[in-house]
Each structure stands twice: as structure tokens, then as C-alpha cells.
Amino acid sequence: MREAMASFVAKLTFREMCVVLREQRGWRQAHDFFSWMKLQLCYEPSVVAYTILLRAYGNASKIELAEEAFLEMLEAGVEPDAVACGTLLCVYARRGRHGDMMLFYAATRRRGVAPPVSAFNFMLSSLQKHRLHGKVIHLWKHMMEMEEANNVVPNHFTYTVVIGSFVKAGLLEEAMDVLGKMRASRLVPEEATYSCLISLSSRHGRGEQVVMLYEEMRAHGIVPSNYTCASLLALYDKSEDYSKALSLFSEMERSRVVIDEVIYGILIRIYGKIGLYDDAQRTFEEIDSAGLLSDEQTYVAMAQVHMNARNYDKALQVLGLMRSRNVKPSKFSYGALLRCHVAREDIAAAEDVFRALCKYGLPDVFCCNDLLRLYVKLGQLEKASAFILKMRKEDIQLDEALCMTVMEVCCKSGMITDADKILKEMNNGGVTMKSSTMVSIIEMYARNRTSVMQEQDSSSKALACRTDSSALNATLKSLLDTPGGSSIACQLIRKLAREGRTCEAKFLHEQLTQLGVKPEDSATSTLIVQYGQEQKLHQAEELFESASTSFPIRGPVYNAMVDALCKCGNIGEAYHLFMKMADQGHSRDVVTISILVTHLTKHGKFQEVENIMHGCFHGEVELDTVAYNTFIKSMLESALVSKQANYTQLSTYMIA
Template sequence: MKLTESPPPPEDAAVAKLILESDPKSLAQTLSNHSFRWTPNLVNNVLKRLWNHGPKALQFFKHLDRHPTYIHSTSAFEHAIDIAARLREYNTAWALVGRMRSLRCGPTPKTFAILAERYATGGKAHRAVKVFLSMHEHGCHQDLNSFNTILDVLCKTKRVEMAYNLFKTFKGRFKCDSVSYNIMANGWCLIKRTPMALQVLKEMVERGIMPTMVTYNTLLKGYFRCGQLNEAWEFFLEMKKRKCEIDVVTYTTMVHGFGVAGEVKRSKRVFDAMVKEGLVPSVATYNALIQVLCKKDSVQNALLVFEEMVGKGYVPNLTTYNVVIRGLCHSGEIEKGLEFMKRMEEHGCKPSVQTYNVLIRYYCDDGELEKGFELFEKMGNGTCLPNLDTYNILISAMFVRKKSEDLVVAGKLLIEMVGRGFLPRKFTFNRVLNGLVLTGNREFANDILRMQSRCGRILRNVKL
């Protein structure tokens, strides 16, 4: 019987693997030796695969920017700008914006949304606002959509008061709509200030803008976030009284809200009431119930709901699998969690970096470091590159046994993560350096200290 050969990897995976394995100095020659037919779709997919290795991704992008026939698409530029800004290489990001202009393929409102979000998540909210205000200087005029985007970016990074001041200043100029008000209401709910969210709802009505189901669902979630279960229930009853067309999102919010608060029976009753009223649960509703059961009830009951969901023809998504895998690992069934990861792969759902991180973390916590590293090695082949959390998990695990060789591994991981564009916290640098010194690896510690100086971090707690 002839064994069937496994299909070759997708072209983007092959390119990404080639880039990861090549020496940076010879990358251009390596790519030229292969007859790849560069298309915007292929380039975008390669950049996505290299997402967690920013320096390699940018090197690949710059190589193709000098290609004699291929010209980067707008989306490829935006991927590269996002990667550069995530690495806090803001000068590179703005140089790419200039290059877009010279090629007349942008920048677009999305380009500025990316930059604003990266500044805001990097703790530079004022720079994010400046990006929005300077759009017209780069040939891209602000409109209501771009205004809503900057409000959303500020709210999601908890700079809600700054967003509200901007909202008050420009709401007349941009003629704010229900989306603008919903963003502001959600912002106040995110920082647990529901009275301010209700004030936004009141102003919305006063200005003649009809609240939408998004508005009501946002406020409902806000009550749950604050632990105000009675107020959430009263608000839900008020929605019914006003004959709002209560949707699946409303019920999903209720299922999750009551469940996370420990009211598992109430959560199940809401789920059953939803079905009784003729509303079909979504995958998100099932995900909410499964998560609640994993956290507050038992993973076995969560698995019963999972199988019921599959039996009814629902296709579990990445969130479903991640919730189940986390639940299994938390209850000590790590091997079963690994089986679920294989199951998701068999059903065409690719594990994410979060999937790997959960399994690696629990293996390390359980003292199964070798199994954790096996998964880490699997990630390194370009399937799903490790992120900052992955490295932090593994570096922390290297301190458990207090062995000299483990601390050397921690040092190597630190060097690798910096090489991939991740900036470790000062605490991580200090911890690894001190560990190496205490275990007699002073020379290696010196090498890391020199590397650290190139990262621009100042260490104060290390004595070599």
C-alpha cells in the first residue's frame, strides 16, 4: 500500500520559512535564487506570517520595495507601517508613509488609524491625536469615520477623558452620529463609569439621534462590568418594556455577564429563555456559555455543551477551541488540551499564538519544560511565530529549577526575543542578568548587557 504524501506547504509559508532561516546579509540573494511570482496577496500573507518577527518582516518588505517589476500594494505598506510602529520605529513608519505618497498609493484613513492606535497603545495618546489632526497635511482629509476611529482608539486604550474632550470639541464639525455616541458610551463603560455612559445616552436622545441596539447592549455590558447585576437585570427589563428588538448579542452579554459573576444557574436560564423565545444562539453565545462553565462550573459540563454545539451543526471557531483548551489545562488535563489543538487543526482551524501560549504555560507550570519547548520549536518553523508573552512564559520557567544551564537558556531566549523586535521589560533584563551572574555565567551576562545598551534600556540593579 502506497503511503499518500502530505501536501506541500502553502507558498506564503514556504517563503516565510525561507526568510526566517536565511542570513539577513544574504536574504536578497536567497530570494532572487527562487522563482517566486510576487503578488499583493502573497506578500500580504508572508507579512502576516512574519508578524511576530518584525525585523525580518521589514527586511523582506524593503527588499521587494527595490524589486525591478513588483510594486507594493497599499495594504502591504499598511502592514509594514503597523509592524514598524509596533517596534516603536516611528521614523521608519513615517518614511513608509512618505514612500506611499511618492508612489501615489496612499496614505489612506486606515494608515492613520494604524499609526494612531500604535501611538496610543505605546502610551503616546497625545501623539495619536496629533496623527488625526495632521491627516490633511499628508493629503488625507478628516471625516466622520476617521473622527470615530480616533475616538475608538483613545477609548480602547482607556484615555476616555481625552476622547470625550475631543468629542465635545469636534462633534458639531463632524456631525456626530449614533456610532460616535456608542463609542463614547462604551469608553465610559470600559473604565466602569456607567453614570457617564448614561449621560451620553441622554445627550444622544436630546440631539434627536435614536439609540441603537448597540447602544443598549453597550450599557448592559457596562453594568455587568461594574458587577451591578441587579441594575443590569432592571435595564434588560426596561429594554423589553420599551419593545426593543432584543437580539442575540443582548442574550450573549447576559449569559456571559451572569456567568462571570458566578451566577451559573442564572446564566443557563437566560440561555434557555433565549432559545424558548425563538432566538437562535450564535457561536459567540455558545462560546460565552462554555467559558462560563469552564471558569465557574466544571470543564466536563463545558465539553458537553461543546459537543452539543457541534452536534447541532455549529462550527467552533478559534475562540471556542481556545476557551476549551484553557479550561482543560486549568483542570489539569493538559494532554487532552493538546488533543483538542490537534482536533482544531484537523478541522481547518489554525491554532493561534494564544493557543500555544496556554499549553506552553501549563506545561511549564507543571514542570514539563521539555514538552513546553517542543511546542515552542513547532512555533518557530513559521507556522505561528512566538510573541512577547511566549518568551516571558519560557524565561520565567527557566528560573524554577535554579540550574546554571537553564539560566543560559533564559539568556539565549532573551537575545532571540530582542532579535525578533520585542523589547523586554527592565525586570526581565535584570532577572536574567542577575541569574546568570549568580550561577557563574558572568561572561554571558556581559554579552547580554552589551546587547541591552543597544536596546536603549538603562539597568540600575545589576552588579557585574
């Protein structure tokens, strides 16, 4: 270098030497020329020269030399500026030395130096390439803090990278906030940016936001990619907005968007859901002829279309075609094959598929439920029980649907101990069940327990069933903790009572009382009335006594007991209870009044009828037409109609 530059000694200014340094092609030449520069009289330590040298070292990935040059600059008393610091940051970023990069970045912040946007972009891009999206977001927040104070203004590249990292991190709201800043800067996002935002919005179920992003992209004249269109089609499929899906497909054809197998698969699925089976078959054949048919999901989509049309043999043909073409099956296709055999009620084939499915690990709850439902449907309770024990052994976590099926099998097979354990585990595990599911489980549980209680067998198993109801109580508590849970439980009691399942209704009534929850009067009264219809006066009296002991009872329960006493022929006690109810100020039901008066009339107790009538008139009870007619009929039969005063009084009340 000295020989080459000998003729230029004392002829170049410092500025000219910097220009020559910048034009050196290799790091060695730059290193040697800088060494020559420092020997010249006009040389003075400058951040410009060191920055040029740092860039040369960085382009050659000579990190150690770059670090030495930076230290030398500091020792020479040169204060590094934003460009110099940014250059070294870019050197670290290029080589993926993110730890050193972030340490040096922290040091520059402490010195109050804000790197230029180009350096930030380099760092952000490097971090994103290495999937360090959390650090990208951290760095972005620093940029926002510096934006106003240091004039660090993000550009198009910055926004694109940051939005991409927010999307990768699943932070939709934050990504949309950055998009808003990008719009405010009057920058138009790329198709890839819109695409990733549409995809994430779709996964979050933000249908309106997806449509808004798509329309905004189209307004900018951006042609969507097939990936973007696939995300939109999947959203329309999920939301059952099939008309928009078909409209989008037509738009894709007009815009000459390349339609790949994924999109065709979604289209086949949509055709099947809206009943266009011929169109689905035609599309499947077209992509097969075009040589695009290679994805397992496309075969399964077509098989599902046939299953929806109950063409199970055709579904099996499609899945068989997939295997013949050496398309590697997965749990996805085995699940479809299992559903097909279950629909055909082919136990042997379904069991073979399930065994193959188990080779991929634990089957999902949907497959387990499909096979278990098949066992129940065909009455194979022994196989169903064995399958449940196997699931318990393999610790398969139950969802609502599978739990319902398992409870049904346990109740039918007498596996109450297992049912108790399953319910306790689900309650202790915090598994959230819908109110309807809990009601169904409680109903099955009550039906089985009452049947056991009615058996004459006093074995230890039956005794255990009778004494341990903690699992049922836990489920009842879960139901009661939901909004309106107490009302739902009472609805079940009323339903069971009206269906004549009084033992089950009483069992649940007792469980609620034991939990300290007062059953609604309507539930208690419905059960008492049903006892009366079944001529079970003793049970009605027991329930009435129990209800009055546990909680204060009101008019509806009194009226129900009066009704039950009448139906069972105990008219005298019904009359005394009615008068007691009236004396205590409880509401008197007009239907109960009519029933009681009718029975008293049949037994010739006309004085009691008159007492009831006067009590109603003086108590200003609102009677309906049936009640008035009942009173008139009773009075006619007792020859009281000849008493003009009473007749006039009765007529006056009827007119009123």
C-alpha cells in the same frame, strides 16, 4: 418634435419654454425639446435652461451628454452658476465617477463657484457609500472653509454623513467636534449617529463620554437600538461596572428594545463574572428555548461561566452541544476548549485541540501560554522544550506572560542559549515589558546562572553560560531605563540576600557594577550583613573591597561590614574599621554600635568600649535606649561604674 410643436411656434416665451423643458419625463424628450427651443426667435442661451437639461441627463445617468451640454454652455458664453456646477457634480456622484467629480469640483473652486449644500451632500454620500472616508473628510474641510464666505451651511444630512465617516476612520475627537457643531446648529442627531459615536467611544475606553452620549440621546426621547445597548453593555462588562449593566438591561426591557443573542451573550458573561451562575444558566436555557441560540460566542460565554465555577465537565457539555448543532467552530471556541482541558490537566485532549487550532493559522500567545503552562505544571519539561523550539521555528511573537513561561522552562531545562536569544530578540524588537516582568526574568536568569557557576562541570556549555550574560545585561538596562528601575533592581538584591540566596544577589550586584550603576548602599549592606550571618567573612570582605574600589562608600556599608566582622568573631578588625569610619566622618548606626560594644564586652575589651563611648558623646551621636543600656552593662562589667565622673557624665547624657 417639430411637428408636435408646430402650432406653438412664436407663441411661447422663453420662460414658458423652460417650464415645458423641466416637465419632460425622459432625457430624449428633453434633448429634442431643447433642440427645438434653440431654433426659436425668443431663445437666448441661459444657465437656467442648461441646468434643467443637465438634470434630465443626470437622472438618466447620461454623463457624456451632460458633459457635452456643459461644454456647449461654456462655448455659448454662458457662465455656469453654483446650481449648474452642482448639478453636474451630482451627475458624477450618482454614477460613482469620483475621479471626474473631484477634478470638476477643483475646477469650480478655481472659478470661485461654491456648489450648494445639496450638491455637497450628494458628493459626500456617494463617497461614503464607496468607503472613501478620507475624501469625505477632505471635502468636509472645504465646506468649513466656504461656510462663512459663501453661505454654505451644513444641514442635518451633512452632519450625519460626516460624523459617520469620521467614526469609520476611527477619528473620535474629530467626530465629537462635528457633533459639537451639530449641537450648535440646534440639530438633533439620529439614533444611528449616537450609536456609532457610542461604539467608537467605547472602543477608545471613554466610559464617561459613552454615558454622556447615551444620556443625551435619552434626553431627546430617542429609544436606543439593540446595537447601541450592546455597545454600552460591553463597556460596562469591560469596566466591571456590573450594576449599571444590569440596570441598563432592565431599562431595555421597559423600553421594549428587541434583545438579540449578542446582548444575551453579554448578559450571560456578566452573570458569570459576578457569580450568578444559576441566572446565567437560566438565561442560556431561555434563549435556547426561544430559538435564538445560534452564535458561537454565546456558547463560549456559557462555557466560560462554567469554567469560572470550576465545572469543567459542564463547560465541555456546552461546547459539545455547539458542535452537535453544527455551529461552525473558530479559533475563539477552540481557545475556550483548550483552556478547559488545561484546567482539567488533560494533556492528550489539550494537544488534540491545539493541533486543531493550528489549522486556522498560528495560535495566539494566550493559547501557547496555556499549553506551555500545563507542561510546566505537570513536569513535562521535554515536551515544553520541544514546544518552545516549535514556537521559535514558527516565529510566534512572545508577549510578557508567554515570555515569562518560556524563560522559566529554559532555566529549568538548561536552555540558556535559547533564553539568551529570546531575551535579545525581545529587547531588540522593542517589546515593552512591565518592571515586575523584567524583575522576574532577571531573578530566574540569575538563579540559573549561579547554579551553573557552582557546578564542577567545565564543559563548553557551562563555560558559555558563565561567559555570556549580554542578554541579562540588556534586560537589566531596560529595567534601569524605566523610572525607578535602579531602585527596583536593588530591591531585588536585598530580597535575594534576605532569603539567603547570596550567590544570586552577588551576581546581580556585579552585573549592576559592570554596567556602571552604583548599587544602593542598602543593597550592598544587606548582602554584607547576610554574609556575616552565614559566617562567610571572605565573601563579605571581597564585596566590601569591590564596593570601595568601584564607588565611594558611605556609613551604611561601613556599619554592615562592622556587623559582619562581629558576627564572624573578628572583633579587633571590626573595632578598627569602626574607628576609621568615625574618623572619616561617616554616620555611626546605633544598632551597629550596640552590636560592636556587646562583642567587645564579651571579649573583655573595655578600653575600646570606653573609646567608642567617648567618641559617641563628643561626636553628638544620637543614641537610643538600647545603646545606653549596652554601654552601662559594659561599664558595670569593667568596674568603671565606680568612677563617679564617668557615671555622672553617662547619667547626664541619658537624661538629655
